[in-house]
Amino acid sequence: xxxxxxxxxxxxxxxxxxxxxxxxxxxxxxxxxxxxxxxxxxxxxxxxxxxxxxxxxxxxxxxxxxxxxxxxxxxxxxxxxxxxxxxxxxxxxxxxxxxxxxxxxxxxxxxxxxxxxxxxxxxxxxxxxxxxxxxxxxxxxxxxxxxxxxxxxxxxxxxxxxxxxxxxxxxxxxxxxxxxxxxxxxxxxxxxxxxxxxxxxxxxxxxxxxxxxxxxxxxxxxxxxxxxxxxxxxxxxxxxxxxxxxxxxxxxxxxxxxxxxxxxxxxxxxxxxxxxxxxxxxxxxxxxxxxxx
Amino acid sequence: xxxxxxxxxxxxxxxxxxxxxxxxxxxxxxxxxxxxxxxxxxxxxxxxxxxxxxxxxxxxxxxxxxxxxxxxxxxxxxxxxxxxxxxxxxxxxxxxxxxxxxxxxxxxxxxxxxxxxxxxxxxxxxxxxxxxxxxxxxxxxxxxxxxxxxxxxxxxxxxxxxxxxxxxxxxxxxxxxxxxxxxxxxxxxxxxxxxxxxxxxxxxxxxxxxxxxxxxxxxxxxxxxxxxxxxxxxxxxxxxxxxxxxxxxxxxxxxxxxxxxxxxxxxxxxxxxx
Amino acid sequence: xxxxxxxxxxxxxxxxxxxxxxxxxxxxxxxxxxxxxxxxxxxxxxxxxxxxxxxxxxxxxxxxxxxxxxxxxxxxxxxxxxxxxxxxxxxxxxxxxxxxxxxxxxxxxxxxxxxxxxxxxxxxxxxxxxxxxxxxxxxxxxxxxxxxxxxxxxxxxxxxxxxxxxxxxxxxxxxxxxxxxxxxxxxxxxxxxxxxxxxxxxxxxxxxxxxxxxxxxxxxxxxxxxxxxxxxxxxxxxxxxxxxxxxxxxxxxxxxxxxxxxxxxxxxxxxxxxxxxxxxxxxxxxxxxxxxxxxxxxxxxxxxxxxxxxxxxxxxxxxxxxxxxxxxxxxxxxxxxxxxxxxxxxxxxxxxxxxxxxxxxxxxxxxxxxxxxxxxxxxxxxxxxxxxxxxxxxxxxxxxxxxxx
Numbered sequence: 026x027x028x029x030x031x032x033x034x035x036x037x038x039x040x041x042x043x044x045x046x047x048x049x050x051x052x053x054x055x056x057x058x059x060x061x062x063x064x065x066x067x068x069x070x071x072x073x074x075x076x077x078x079x080x081x082x083x084x085x086x087x088x089x090x091x092x093x094x095x096x097x098x099x100x101x102x103x104x105x106x107x108x109x110x111x112x113x114x115x116x117x118x119x120x121x122x123x124x125x126x127x128x129x130x131x132x133x134x135x136x137x138x139x140x141x142x143x144x145x146x147x148x149x150x151x152x153x154x155x156x157x158x159x160x161x162x163x164x165x166x167x168x169x170x171x172x173x174x175x176x177x178x179x180x181x182x183x184x185x186x187x188x189x190x191x192x193x194x195x196x197x198x199x200x201x202x203x204x205x206x207x208x209x210x211x212x213x214x215x216x217x218x219x220x221x222x223x224x225x226x227x228x229x230x231x232x233x234x235x236x237x238x239x240x241x242x243x244x245x246x247x248x249x250x251x252x253x254x255x256x257x258x259x260x261x262x263x264x265x266x267x268x269x270x271x272x273x274x275x276x277x278x279x280x281x282x283x284x285x286x287x288x289x290x291x292x293x294x295x296x297x298x299x300x301x302x303x304x305x306x307x308x309x310x311x312x313x314x315x316x317x318x
Numbered sequence: 319x320x321x322x323x324x325x326x327x328x329x330x331x332x333x334x335x336x337x338x339x340x341x342x343x344x345x346x347x348x349x350x351x352x353x354x355x356x357x358x359x360x361x362x363x364x365x366x367x368x369x370x371x372x373x374x375x376x377x378x379x380x381x382x383x384x385x386x387x388x389x390x391x392x393x394x395x396x397x398x399x400x401x402x403x404x405x406x407x408x409x410x411x412x413x414x415x416x417x418x419x420x421x422x423x424x425x426x427x428x429x430x431x432x433x434x435x436x437x438x439x440x441x442x443x444x445x446x447x448x449x450x451x452x453x454x455x456x457x458x459x460x461x462x463x464x465x466x467x468x469x470x471x472x473x474x475x476x477x478x479x480x481x482x483x484x485x486x487x488x489x490x491x492x493x494x495x496x497x498x499x500x501x502x503x504x505x506x507x508x509x510x511x512x513x514x515x516x517x518x519x520x521x522x523x524x525x526x527x528x529x530x531x532x533x534x535x536x537x538x539x540x541x542x543x544x545x546x547x548x549x550x551x552x553x554x555x556x557x558x559x560x561x562x563x564x565x566x567x568x569x570x571x572x573x574x575x576x577x578x579x580x581x582x583x584x585x586x587x588x589x590x591x592x
Numbered sequence: 593x594x595x596x597x598x599x600x601x602x603x604x605x606x607x608x609x610x611x612x613x614x615x616x617x618x619x620x621x622x623x624x625x626x627x628x629x630x631x632x633x634x635x636x637x638x639x640x641x642x643x644x645x646x647x648x649x650x651x652x653x654x655x656x657x658x659x660x661x662x663x664x665x666x667x668x669x670x671x672x673x674x675x676x677x678x679x680x681x682x683x684x685x686x687x688x689x690x691x692x693x694x695x696x697x698x699x700x701x702x703x704x705x706x707x708x709x710x711x712x713x714x715x716x717x718x719x720x721x722x723x724x725x726x727x728x729x730x731x732x733x734x735x736x737x738x739x740x741x742x743x744x745x746x747x748x749x750x751x752x753x754x755x756x757x758x759x760x761x762x763x764x765x766x767x768x769x770x771x772x773x774x775x776x777x778x779x780x781x782x783x784x785x786x787x788x789x790x791x792x793x794x795x796x797x798x799x800x801x802x803x804x805x806x807x808x809x810x811x812x813x814x815x816x817x818x819x820x821x822x823x824x825x826x827x828x829x830x831x832x833x834x835x836x837x838x839x840x841x842x843x844x845x846x847x848x849x850x851x852x853x854x855x856x857x858x859x860x861x862x863x864x865x866x867x868x869x870x871x872x873x874x875x876x877x878x879x880x881x882x883x884x885x886x887x888x889x890x891x892x893x894x895x896x897x898x899x900x901x902x903x904x905x906x907x908x909x910x911x912x913x914x915x916x917x918x919x920x921x922x923x924x925x926x927x928x929x930x931x932x933x934x935x936x937x938x939x940x941x942x943x944x945x946x947x948x949x950x951x952x953x954x955x956x957x958x959x960x961x962x963x964x965x966x967x968x969x970x971x972x973x974x975x976x977x978x979x980x981x982x983x984x985x986x987x988x989x990x991x992x993x994x995x996x997x
Contacts, residue, residue: 038495043412130578149546150560
C-alpha cells in the first residue's frame with residue numbers, strides 16, 4: 026500500500042488497528058450505557074410485546090420499594106465494612122512480607138490463591154464452613170466458644186459472613202499491589218528513620234503509609250467498585266436471604282431483571298447503582314486524591 | 319539485635335497463621351473431596367478422612383455433565399484469551415505508537431468506560447443479543463468478552479516504555495505498520511502479552527455473572543455455573559461438590575504457579591499507573 | 593487471517609444452536625428415579641406414535657426462570673411442564689396456546705375422566721391452557737420406630753395431638769446436652785404453612801382475589817405452626833446442616849414430616865431402613881391440605897403445535913399417565929388411572945387419593961415476586977423472631993401490589 030504521507034499512513038493503520046475493538050466496545054459497552062437509560066423509562070417485560078413508556082415511573086417505584094431501600098443499605102454496609110479492612114489488612118501483610126523473610130514466594134503464593142480461585146469455588150467451600158455443623162462452629166466450640174448458629178441463615182450474621190469471605194478472597198490480590206509499591210520506596214528512607222531511632226511501627230505509619238498512597242488510591246477504587254457490585258457470593262450463598270438481609274443492589278438488579286423479567290425496573294435500579302458508584306469515586310478523587318496534599 | 323530477631327519471629331508467626339487462614343479452607347475441601355463418608359458434618363471435623371476414596375472424582379465425570387462444561391469453559395476461555403491478546407496488542411500499539419486524528423478522544427472514551435460498572439450493561443446487552451437470537455449460544459457467551467478495555471491499557475502502557483526509535487529502521491525499509499507491529503513489537507512484548515493472556519484466562523475461566531444471564535440450558539453451562547447449579551439444587555453431596563470445585567481450581571492454580579512473575583508484574587504495573 | 597477464522601468459527605458455533613427443527617420437549621430435572629420413569633413413559637409414546645420425532649431436553653435448576661427466558665427469547669420448547677403455582681402469571685401473559693380446539697377434536701383424550709379440581713387448574717378466562725401431568729399433596733410421614741420408642745401407637749389426629757406428640761418425640765438421645773431428635777421438621781416456607789391455614793379456614797388468596805395472609809384465621813394457624821419451632825419440638829433443615837426436610841427425616845433426626853409423595857423414592861434410595869407410615873394431615877377446624885399440580889403446556893410461539901398436542905394427549909392421557917404414575921412417584925389426576933393402578937387399595941397411595949376431596953390447589957393469582965416476598969416474611973418470623981401478626985399484615989399489604997388483573 027502506498028501512502029502520500031506518513032501521517033496518512035498512521036491515520037489509516039491507527040483506525041485499522043482500532044476497528045475491531047471499537048466496533049465491539051460500541052456494541053457491548055458504549056451503546057448499552059445509553060440504552061440502559063432508555064430501557065429504564067419503559068415498562069419493559071420480555072414476555073409482553075406491549076412496552077409502555079412510564080417516564081420516571083420505575084424510579085419512583087424503586088424508592089417506594091422497601092426491598093430496594095434495604096438493598097442500598099446492605100450494599101453500603103458491605104462496602105464500608107469490606108474496603109477499609111481489606112485495604113489495611115493487605116497493606117499490613119505486604120509490609121510484613123517486605124521484611125526480607127525467608128520463604129516469601131511461598132507466602133505470597135498462599136495469600137494469592139483465594140484471589141485467583143473462582144468465586145463459585147470459594148463460595149461453595151464457605152457454605153460448608155458457615156453451616157451450622159460446619160467448620161467455623163466446630164472451631165469456635167473447640168476453643169471453648171459456644172456457637173450454635175447457622176451463619177448464612179441468621180439475618181444478623183449473613184452479611185458479615187459474606188463480607189469476611191470477600192476480605193479473605195481479595196486481600197491477597199491487593200497485597201501484591203502493595204508489595205510492588207513498597208518495593209519502590211527507597212530503602213534510604215528507612216535507614217534514615219532507623220538512625221533517628223524510629224521503631225518498625227513508627228516506620229510503618231510515617232514512611233510506608235504515605236509512600237504507598239498512589240497504590241492505596243488504586244486499591245480503594247478497585248475494591249469500592251467491586252464491593253458495590255458484589256453478586257456471585259450472594260447468588261450462591263444466600264440468594265439475598267434471609268428476609269433480604271443480604272440482598273445487595275446488584276442482586277436486586279438481577280432478580281428484577283432476570284427473575285421477575287422487569288427489564289425497565291431492573292435497568293432503573295442498575296442506573297441508580299451506577300450513579301452511586303460514580304459519585305463515590307468522584308468523592309474519593311476530590312477528598313482523597315492519589316497524591317499527597 | 320536481639321529485639322530485631324524477636325520481631326522477625328513475630329512476623330513469621332503472623333505469616334504462618336495468615337497462611338493457615340488463607341489456604342486452610344482449601345485443605346479441608348480437598349480432604350472432603352477424598353472422603354468416602356457422605357456425612358461431612360461429623361464432629362470432630364478432621365483434616366484427614368477416615369476412609370479415603372477417589373470415587374467422588376470419578377462420579378464428577380460420570381454422573382455430571384462435567385466433560386461438556388469443561389469443553390464449554392475451555393472453548394470460551396481459549397477464544398477470549400487469544401482475541402484479547404491479539405486485539406489489545408493491536409489497539410495498545412495504535413494508542414502508544416501511532417499519531418492520528420481522534421486518538422486522544424477515543425482513548426479518553428475508553429478511559430471513561432472503565433468507570434462504568436458492568437451491572438448497568440446487563441439488561442441492554444441481553445436485549446441486544448436477544449435481537450440477534452444469540453441468547454444461550456456460544457456466540458452470546460463469547461462475543462461480549464472478546465476485547466477488554468483494561469487489557470488495551472496494559473498493552474498501551476507497555477508499548478510506551480519501548481524506546482521511540484525502534485520502528486524507525488523498519489519504516490525506512492518500507493515496512494507497513496502492521497508488519498512492524500507483528501515482526502518488531504510483538505516478539506519483544508512477551509511479558510506484557512503473557513500478563514494479558516493470564517488475566518484474561520483467569521477472568522474468563524472464573525466468570526460467573528454473564529453465563530448466569532446468557533445461558534439457560536445445561537449443555538451451554540460453563541464449569542463455574544455448572545457447579546453453582548448443583549449447589550442450588552437439593553444437593554447435599556458435599557464430597558462430590560468439593561471434588562468438582564477442586565477440579566475447577568486446578569487450571570488457574572497451575573497457571574498461576576507457572577507464570578507467577580507475570581501475574582505479579584501485571585498487578586504491579588496496573589496498580590502503580592492505573 | 594486468524595481473525596477471519598475466529599469470526600467464521602463463531603458464526604458456525606452460533607449456527608449450531610439453531611438447528612431446532614424437530615419438536616422439543618422439556619421438563620425440569622429431579623431425581624434419577626423420576627428420570628427413569630420419564631424415559632419409560634417416552635418409550636411407550638414412541639411405540640404408540642412413531643411418526644412424532646422429538647428431542648427430549650430436561651432443564652436443570654431454576655426452572656421457572658429459565659422457561660421464562662426461553663419464552664422471552666423465542667426459544668421455548670414446544671411442549672413443557674409448567675409449575676401450577678406460576679400458571680396464572682403465564683396465562684395472563686398470553687404466551688401459551690389455548691387448547692380447546694385440540695381437545696374438541698380428540699375424543700381419546702377423555703377430558704371428563706380428569707378430577708374436576710385438576711381439570712380446571714389451568715383454565716383462564718374460560719379457556720384451557722394446559723393439562724395436569726399428575727398431582728401431589730401434603731400428607732404426614734411418621735417414623736414408626738421412633739413412635740414406638742416414645743410409646744406411641746397412632747399418628748396424631750389433630751393439632752393438639754400433633755403438639756403433644758412432638759413434645760414426646762423430642763429427645764437428647766446421646767445425652768450430650770444437645771437435642772438430636774425432634775418431633776417434627778418444617779421449613780420456613782409459605783407453602784408449608786398453607787395446609788395449616790386452610791385447616792383453620794384461612795386462605796392465601798381467595799377466588800375473588802382477596803388476600804388472606806393478614807386475616808386472623810391465617811395468623812392463628814401460623815402461630816400454631818411457629819409454636820412447634822419456637823418451643824423447640826420441631827426443627828428446620830438448616831439447623832441440621834441438611835438440604836431439605838426429606839434429608840432430616842431420612843437421617844431419623846425427626847419423627848414426623850409433612851411432604852408430598854416425592855419423599856417416598858427419596859427414602860427408598862437414601863434410607864431404605866427407615867420404617868415409616870403415611871397418613872392424612874392432622875386436622876384443625878376442618879380437613880384440608882395443599883395439592884400441587886403441574887401441567888403440560890404448548891407455547892404460542894411453537895412451530896410444532898399439532899405434534900405437541902399428540903404428545904400431550906398421550907402423556908396426560910390415560911395411557912401415558914398410567915405408566916408415569918404407576919410407581920407412585922406422583923399421583924394420577926384421572927380417576928380411571930387411579931383405579932387401574934390400584935391406588936385406592938394401597939395403604940399409602942389411598943391417603944393421597946382420598947385427600948383430593950378436600951385439598952386446595954397451589955395456584956396463586958399473583959405475580960412472581962409474591963413468593964420471594966412471602967419467603968422473606970417467613971424468614972423474618974423464623975430467624976429474626978419478628979412478630980407474626982405484624983409481619984403477616986405487612987405481607988398482606990405488600991402482596992396487594994402483585995395481584996394479577
